[in-house]
Amino acid sequence: MTKLYLVRHGETVDNVNRIMQGQTQGELTAVGVSQAEALAEQMAGLPLDAIVASDLKRAVDTAAATARRRGMEVLTTPLLRERDWGGFTGRYIPDLKDEKWPDDIESLDHLKLRAEKFISFVRDTYPGKRVLAVGHGIINKAIQSVYYNLEMKDVKPMANAEIRVLDL
Numbered sequence: 001m002t003k004l005y006l007v008r009h010g011e012t013v014d015n016v017n018r019i020m021q022g023q024t025q026g027e028l029t030a031v032g033v034s035q036a037e038a039l040a041e042q043m044a045g046l047p048l049d050a051i052v053a054s055d056l057k058r059a060v061d062t063a064a065a066t067a068r069r070r071g072m073e074v075l076t077t078p079l080l081r082e083r084d085w086g087g088f089t090g091r092y093i094p095d096l097k098d099e100k101w102p103d104d105i106e107s108l109d110h111l112k113l114r115a116e117k118f119i120s121f122v123r124d125t126y127p128g129k130r131v132l133a134v135g136h137g138i139i140n141k142a143i144q145s146v147y148y149n150l151e152m153k154d155v156k157p158m159a160n161a162e163i164r165v166l167d168l
Contacts, residue, residue, distance in 0.1 A: 002122060003131070003168075005046075005048075005131065005163050006133050006165070007133065007162065007163050008135065008137055008140055008159065009036075009058040009135070009161070010028045010031070010034075010036045010058070010160050011028065011032035011160040012027055013027050018094060019092060019093065020091050020092075021058075021136075022085035022089035022090075023081050023085075024056070024089060024090065025056055025058065026056060028058055032061075032062070035160055035161035036065035037065050039065060039066060040066040043066050043132060046130065047130055048066070048070065048131070049130050049131060050072075050126055050129060050131045051072050051073070051074050051075065051132045051133075052080070052122070052134070053074050053075070053077075054077070054080035054081050054134065055078050056081055056082065059080065059135060059136065060076060060134075063134040066132060079117055080133060080135040080139055081135075081139065082138055083136075083138040083139060086102050086106070087102035087105070111139065111142045114142070115142035115146045118133075119168060123168045141155045141157065144164065147166050
């Protein structure tokens, strides 16, 4: 069985400012950097065979804190990218409440398909291993939705740098 430590990236400038980041790179705040270091400390006693992250900077930077302590590299995959928010990207989230959703937002079906592909990728690439995977709030929710066979709305949101463990 493969053990997946699924983590959301540390706090970003856009998180604090309530900006819809989507697939923008993002920049960790000082708090986010501290969260990444705390994650590395929390993972210190656990064996890891691989560290995988979304290819977006905020996730790579979060994963890098653990990788540095272990002399490991961070492998990246676009499968772990955050949901593509299309025309909502870069906008102030409270302003979006009553707006009609643009057609260019990634569908939940596509998002969940990416989640399924990510789970298969981890199972196939790291059978019987322990993998730290740093992603984003909504893709991590989709991964858990697929894993637990739940609706997305029934998966509790993850805090920044929170760890959830899935046995694949």
